Amino acid sequence: MDEARTQRIALNRIKGKTLAWFSKPANVILLVFLLLLAALTLYPLLSLLTETVTVHAGREARAAKQAVGDLTFYHFQRLFATQENEYSLIQFYEPFRNTLLVSLSASMIAILFGGTVAFLVMRTNLKYVKFVSAVFTFPYIMPSWTLALFWENFFKNVNIGLKTSNGIMAAVFGVYMPEWFVYGGFPIALVLGLHYAPYAFILIGTMLRNMDASLEEAAMILRTRRLRIIRCITLPVVRPAIMSTFLLVFASSMSAYSVPVFLGSPVRFYMLSTKMKSLIDSYPGQAYIIASVMILLGIVILLLNQRVTSSRKHFTTVTGKSRQISRIDLGRANYPLAILLVIVLLLVAVTPLLTFAMESVIIKAGDYTPGNMTLDFWIGTNLTERLDQGDSTGILLNPKVWNALGYSLGLAALSAFVAGTCGILVGYGVAKRRGSRLANVVNALSFFPYLMPSLAFGAIYLAMSSRIPWLRGFLLLALVGSVKYMPFSSRSGLNAMLQLSGEIEEAAVITGVPWWKRMLRVVFPIQKSSFLSGYLMPMVSCMRELSLFVLLVPTSNTILTTMLMQYSEKGWAQFGNAINLLIIIVVLLVNFIVNKLTGASIDKGVGG
Amino acid sequence: MPEIFLKNVSKHFGRVVAVDRLDLQILSNAFVTLLGPSGCGKTTILRMIAGLETPTEGRITIGNKVVFDSDHGINLPPNKRDVGFLFQNYALWPHMTVYQNIAFGLENLKWSKNDIRSRIEELLAMLRIDQFENRYPSELSGGQQQRVAIARTLAPGPKVLFMDEPLSNLDAKLRMEMRAELKRLHRDTDSTIVYVTHDQQEAMTLSTMVCIIEKGQLQQYAPPLPMYNNPANLFVADFLGNPAMNFIDGHLTGDGVLSFAGLQARFSAFNAVTLGERDVTVGIRPEYVRIEKDGALEATVYSTLPSGMETTVKLEVNGVSLTSVVFGDVDFQVDRKVRFSFNKATVLFDRESGRTIARGALTLL
Incomplete structure (x- = not known):
């Protein structure tokens, strides 16, 4: 009798606790996303790992001398320990070394350039600050190959690389740059560094802006010289921002594909990403091992980053009441410095567009005289009769281009909607249950896709889709896009939620407002611009994404970026450049319109 | 120096x-x-x-x-x-x-x-x-x-x-x-x-x-x-002191008769100043509103805040509220009548400018 009663009480308690747990929306959200993200990131990861020990059909099965589908360690043995013809060295160790060197240098360049400009903008009385901060994010909005293509267009010449034609530098100015300058590790690192410098600018700049000015004032009162203040106080305080920039730039550079294709392939300079692409058709097992190594590298950097930022030297940037930061007077160096910066930014952000426009109107490559120019590649008809290559109409009259543009926009919009909404929900759940194990796991899982190289991510989903018949075409692309870009949204969602005090929502809870109404009517409107930035980032990234989709598109005419790739491979440079310019203009336009209409911006999307 | x-x-x-x-x-x-x-x-x-x-x-x-x-x-x-x-x-x-x-x-x-x-x-x-x-x-x-x-x-x-x-x-x-x-x-x-x-x-x-x-x-x-x-001035008087000074609107006649809160009192300044007829604000520190058995005036207790060392009492006199501080561990019944008197200094402020006119003592009429 008594025992039955205790049992009933115990049962009731468990029931009560469970009900209470599930009555909190944050718990339900976290649980749902735990399952969803595990399925969408851990499952692909596991299937990637199984692929590394599976024999695939074709050349691989013949080389391994095993049946298709068997368990094998041949791929590992072949990739890591084949002395013959220096196979391992060429296929793995050299690309690995190149990847490390390029990613490290790109991170350094991004941090030095972006960080310095952030310091100048936030902490000195530099002139033209508005222009500088507006144009600085340009390179990030543009596709990453933009600068690479520009670099090649500008510096290529008949003595180096594929030795096809002269770029502007050689043709117009007669300057023939050496090969190391135009192709290989140096330009790849530089281009990636410049492309990702906006990360540094935004992250470090935000930290500098929010930094408690009294930390510096305290040093000033204690008779510290300006340089010592910067070295001993300012830099250490912004170190977390420097570290997260490092993480982002390193992970992005490591998995960058298009830049090393443009600037590496002509001189057989391979990084892990390009090597993986070249191996994936013939030796998928080895390609998947390379993908795993890249993911592993990303995780190592992430762990390192976490160790550094969560040490005893707890960093907070509580804003004191001294908000007016004393700006350093640059004195006579001001104008020269400002003008130099404006010139560099124009070179990096504006001239690429001009060269694309230029390259898209010349008939014969390398000849930049007015007589050699035509608008045919944009609006011409019956081109096949007059030119021996390319489509018959200019890109603006080509229905294939318009279809691809529509498809790209639709894909970007859907991915952005899904990623952005999920990001807000994850941010909400994690913020509400901050510190709990469930929240930590979901938070880590939602960041995980960032560490997955796009190409590998695409490859895995390709493998997955072969087992799921309805996962095809647009749906597949949208799913991949949503998962891959959710890290941006969940980060900005989490930041926005952390800024919002819990009482604001609790005030609505007390009066009995249902959860969905609280989200739509209270939480969302207050942090509107931050949340919308969580939609903008995936949208912009998706519009200009190539490597993620390149393996998954039904035909290469499906989306604009793969179309561009196809034209470049065929050597239809004018069409390629025209489409490139079209993509950039569309992306800039989308960014501009969204920014003007809603106040959302890339800065906030990165976590500023 | x-x-x-x-x-x-x-x-x-x-x-x-x-x-x-x-x-x-x-x-x-x-x-x-x-x-x-x-x-x-x-x-x-x-x-x-x-x-x-x-x-x-x-x-x-x-x-x-x-x-x-x-x-x-x-x-x-x-x-x-x-x-x-x-x-x-x-x-x-x-x-x-x-x-x-x-x-x-x-x-x-x-x-x-x-x-x-x-x-x-x-x-x-x-x-x-x-x-x-x-x-x-x-x-x-x-x-x-x-x-x-x-x-x-x-x-x-x-x-x-x-x-x-x-x-x-x-x-x-x-x-x-x-x-x-x-x-x-x-x-x-x-x-x-x-x-x-x-x-x-x-x-x-x-x-x-x-x-x-x-x-x-x-x-x-x-x-x-x-x-x-x-x-x-009034600002300084209000800013210093906790609980704050009592401020009551009143009127001063040329011969030094002060009417406030339904009371009539003679104001004798400590220093020789010409008072002049005008609207004034009467400032009385809470510790100078003394609750005592043989006090000359009567008030109703509105609320009490005993803290052990002293008790802050809100009183109501002819529709005007007054704060009083009583030292020691005493408490009062709300809504009961108590007797009190004004003790020691009172400060008169010019109602318009807020400036202090004079400090002095009150004698009830």
Whole structure:
């Protein structure tokens, strides 16, 4: 009798606790996303790992001398320990070394350039600050190959690389740059560094802006010289921002594909990403091992980053009441410095567009005289009769281009909607249950896709889709896009939620407002611009994404970026450049319109 | 010989006037409090003296040194002014240990390693934080962080110390404790302290001189107790004292008869002043509203707030509410009648200008 009663009480308690747990929306959200993200990131990861020990059909099965589908360690043995013809060295160790060197240098360049400009903008009385901060994010909005293509267009010449034609530098100015300058590790690192410098600018700049000015004032009162203040106080305080920039730039550079294709392939300079692409058709097992190594590298950097930022030297940037930061007077160096910066930014952000426009109107490559120019590649008809290559109409009259543009926009919009909404929900759940194990796991899982190289991510989903018949075409692309870009949204969602005090929502809870109404009517409107930035980032990234989709598109005419790739491979440079310019203009336009209409911006999307 | 001297100092932020033509003289070894509501400009004044803010115009001297003079284009940076500054949020450097935080300023002065060590040990012992030498600020409690900040400020031995609401982030108990220590510190270090606060009790208990500021303008500059008893105007009278002074609208006739709260009384000023007929505000400190058995007047108890040491009683007399403080552990029944009388001084303010007319005694008619 008594025992039955205790049992009933115990049962009731468990029931009560469970009900209470599930009555909190944050718990339900976290649980749902735990399952969803595990399925969408851990499952692909596991299937990637199984692929590394599976024999695939074709050349691989013949080389391994095993049946298709068997368990094998041949791929590992072949990739890591084949002395013959220096196979391992060429296929793995050299690309690995190149990847490390390029990613490290790109991170350094991004941090030095972006960080310095952030310091100048936030902490000195530099002139033209508005222009500088507006144009600085340009390179990030543009596709990453933009600068690479520009670099090649500008510096290529008949003595180096594929030795096809002269770029502007050689043709117009007669300057023939050496090969190391135009192709290989140096330009790849530089281009990636410049492309990702906006990360540094935004992250470090935000930290500098929010930094408690009294930390510096305290040093000033204690008779510290300006340089010592910067070295001993300012830099250490912004170190977390420097570290997260490092993480982002390193992970992005490591998995960058298009830049090393443009600037590496002509001189057989391979990084892990390009090597993986070249191996994936013939030796998928080895390609998947390379993908795993890249993911592993990303995780190592992430762990390192976490160790550094969560040490005893707890960093907070509580804003004191001294908000007016004393700006350093640059004195006579001001104008020269400002003008130099404006010139560099124009070179990096504006001239690429001009060269694309230029390259898209010349008939014969390398000849930049007015007589050699035509608008045919944009609006011409019956081109096949007059030119021996390319489509018959200019890109603006080509229905294939318009279809691809529509498809790209639709894909970007859907991915952005899904990623952005999920990001807000994850941010909400994690913020509400901050510190709990469930929240930590979901938070880590939602960041995980960032560490997955796009190409590998695409490859895995390709493998997955072969087992799921309805996962095809647009749906597949949208799913991949949503998962891959959710890290941006969940980060900005989490930041926005952390800024919002819990009482604001609790005030609505007390009066009995249902959860969905609280989200739509209270939480969302207050942090509107931050949340919308969580939609903008995936949208912009998706519009200009190539490597993620390149393996998954039904035909290469499906989306604009793969179309561009196809034209470049065929050597239809004018069409390629025209489409490139079209993509950039569309992306800039989308960014501009969204920014003007809603106040959302890339800065906030990165976590500023 | 005045230690710090401000002459005609103004500060404008765009069109907003934060500080308006301020003259202030701070004597050597004084403990001066800049007191006022938030946004009144007191922090700006402190930051201007320290050199963290540049005045729009005026002249500031510290000791014999002109540190700012708008007419002569003189503006010494803060590191040349030989002052110490204690920040509201302590501004401890998060990436340095307690020892490194304190040593930083001494290293700038090129002290030898041994001198730095012995100076820090002395300070840590004095502030009773010796066991935290190797901790980082995030590993300390608010009170401990505060002590580290004080040690860092005191380390180079500045003769002038500026403190910007240094106790406002501490809990009530710790704040009381630190108050006593700051007062002791002032004595032990022989320094001049300029202290910003919005807490009138802090200003009353700590300072040798209080400077009350409102809307960027100096309201009164006097030692705390005289200021409490002889406020220059209604604002000062209202700002000092807790619970606040009772203010009752009244009318004064030419022959010194005061009518307020349905009462008639003769006002006899302590000093010879011409009163003149006018509308006035009668100011009576709560401790001068005495609840006593044989009091001349009757009131209804509206509410009581007993704290053990004293009880604050809200009374109602002819529709006017009065606050009274009764010392000791007494309590009263709400809505009961009690008898009371006005004891000691009353202050009359001009209703229109708020300026003090006179201090005097009331005799009921």
